[in-house]
Amino acid sequence: MSAHVAVVGGGLAGLTAACDLSDRGVRVTLLEARNRLGGATFSFQRDGLTVDNGQHVLLRCCTEYRALLEKLGTADGIDLQRRFRMPVLTGGGAGAELARTGGPAPLHLAAGIARYAALPVTDRIRVFRAAAALRFLDPADPALDRLSFADWLGRHGQNDATLRGLWNLIAVAALNCDASEASLALAVMVFRTALLDRADAADIGVPALPLSELHVDPAEKYLLERGGYVRTRSPVRAIRRQGRGFTIRLDDEAIDVDGVVMAAPPDAAALVCPREAGLDPDRLGKLGAAPIVNVHVVYERPVTDLPFAATVSPSSPVQWIFDRTGVAGLDSGQYLTVSLSAAHRWLDTPVAELREIFLPELARLLPAAAGVPHRQFFVTRERRATFRQGPGTAALRPRAATRLPGLALAGSWTATGWPDTMEGAVRSGHQAAGLIVEHIGGGSP
Template sequence: MSGGRVVVVGGGLAGITAALDCLEAGFSVRLLEARPRLGGATYSFTRGDLVVDTGQHVLLRCYTSYLRLLERLGVGHGVRLQRRFRVPVLAPGVKPAELTRWNLPAPAHLAPALLGYRRLGLAERARLARTALAMRGLDPADPALDEISFGQWLRDRGETPRSVDALWGLLGVAALNAEPENASMALAAKVFRTGVLDEAASCDIGITQLPLAELHGEPALRVLRAAGADIRLRCKARAIRRTEEGFEIPIREPAGETALPADHVVVATPHPVAAQLLADLPVAGAERWAGLSAAPIVNVHAHFDRRVTDLELAAVLDSPVQWVFDRTRVAGAERGQYLAVSQSAASRELEMRTEEIRENFVPALRELFPAARRARLLDFFVTREPSATFRQAPGTAALRPAAATEVPGLVLAGAWTATGWPDTTEGAVRSGALAAREVRQQRTRRGVEVTA
């Protein structure tokens, strides 16, 4: 007999992973996605001759589950990993600095980055090394760490405001989508231990070589359909209800409204949508999920009529710009150079008019890249993600639910669930795998046997 009927609600990375794993375990899978495509928040659109990603999704070599998913989708070649971690750090009017690592065992691999970083004084660099060793001794799963902010923990160790801005915040804001004062220390410890401190190669950066639509949504659709999944796009789940046989899911599609049966349901939507879907079910804590809130990311796009930099990516200090990426080739630009600026924790930019952003960011880019002063701007636009991540603040660990719920057969997935990771592509994929594992375990507990 088959493993049973699984309905996955939500076609982002968590839902895609859960669907693939359930298919491999012998389940019949239906995947429901309200959008006309898979991929969730990671997608692309066209603007003139550019293929534009909604956001710049940088990854690290330690994103093992995410990288494995890309291999399963046949697009492992769509990410290029640095041979060795290297980030140029720019600032207006001064020579570039650099964060890098050596081929030494951890944590000695960071010695050049911490002791040779010219953006800080000698005493600040020495303190950085002591702070890094202290962080390496932390347990990210310690509940006490989630009760304090990253900023508070750094102050308690004597880190100066400049050290926070020039190193800890430089990396932490991009990883956590939160300023250090507003970020959970538990999540910061996870980022810096797993991504930087525990293994030498973990921090090597992966840069996408394909538009996000070609990296996630399109290949996932092909692979899932080839594996036998029933993919329903433009299909909105309206609720999840218990029945004597399992579950019933009322849906709305272009062809009309109906209800789908299921033995298991994986809810892989953003947390506000999940709370609405489960309103009629006894899922403890769902009313608290609103406390996870949302944090924005804003992306600023500037297309110049000529090359203005040879850098593929750079972090920036003392400027409105946080991180800048050269996306010319990936976007298919036929002329000039197309730069994408990624602004995390971007509440201020979220409220700014596009013209106001242009007045701030175009001069900032020209100050960072002198060649841009002679370049003509072919296009300038802004993309906004108001709910790019959940708000990764102190106290949020208690709000993040496990995959299993009190309702047998009902499972949760999404980067906002209790993965132990921040809200990243890695966290999303891991959540999908955890959800599928829970479905398999529930089948085993019920004594259902699967035969080929």
């Protein structure tokens, strides 16, 4: 009989681990406390729209997530740029663009930065100098994790204009925190991996399918077709060591398994894992949390032909705008989402107040929106969208292997070397599944 493994948590990390294990002939039971799968990346229905809980994007360098979609048969559900191009709005219909050429890295961005109209020429030269220095930093250097990105930028000639016009434009979206709050190590990883080391790495991919159709439902189908079991509304209360295996305690039953992938959030993992596993609740609690808020507007008619755009206007609360019309299944009009990372200031703001702020601002940034009636205005909020990716993060993130062989951790909060992203979640799932396979001997207990 094949080995039996429990995967606790049905987010992207848990789904990845479960699919990997099923590929090796392991009998998998996936346990999810909520009534749905997907974790922090899911879709829901609202007034005829299919809405993602948050706007997610990927880059060409997100190779493991893209490979997962290939396995699930949904890789065509990503609109991936042939060449990096980022429209940047400055207000009143004006804008700039950051783009790459077809040249080798790092020269592929030289012309784009030289022409980047969101910054004066003198500040573009500042950016060149800092980018050149950034290329020689090693994101794995523990010393970098003790510093903030903004402190390093300040020591390398950057000012408020370059922070707003370039560095934070990318750092806030990638790390869900301002450069002043971001770990230098993680910022170096983002900028080197995405922008400096490979010419095509930063090409932007935007989901053309709702997240549930892109990876959640296909992963569940993949698992079920290979003999796995999926149980929602099944919170795990405790995990206990039992011989070489484990006993999983639910509300009304116990399940004996040969291995466990713990793919729940860090606080839940620390609560239910055996003390012998070595998880420190206080240490994991210091990872903290950072929110993301999305403002959703459905207009009576189209107001922009841009699939997405960023803004660097110092007075604008808007960060990124995405056209979700086709993805959501809207037949007429236009559905835009404003994605707000590091959104502490908006987390508890009433919807009526957000409407008064963001509708006029969208009309300023997109003049065609002025005077166009809207059918819907609503807000989604993820209070714990990511962990706090500040200095000291690397020392807090646990490795996939625990002190108990056969119990592995998965989740974008673990030590993947990546920020808290879909790519990091997938990589963590692969790591955890690999450890479990080693423990059970390739599929046999």
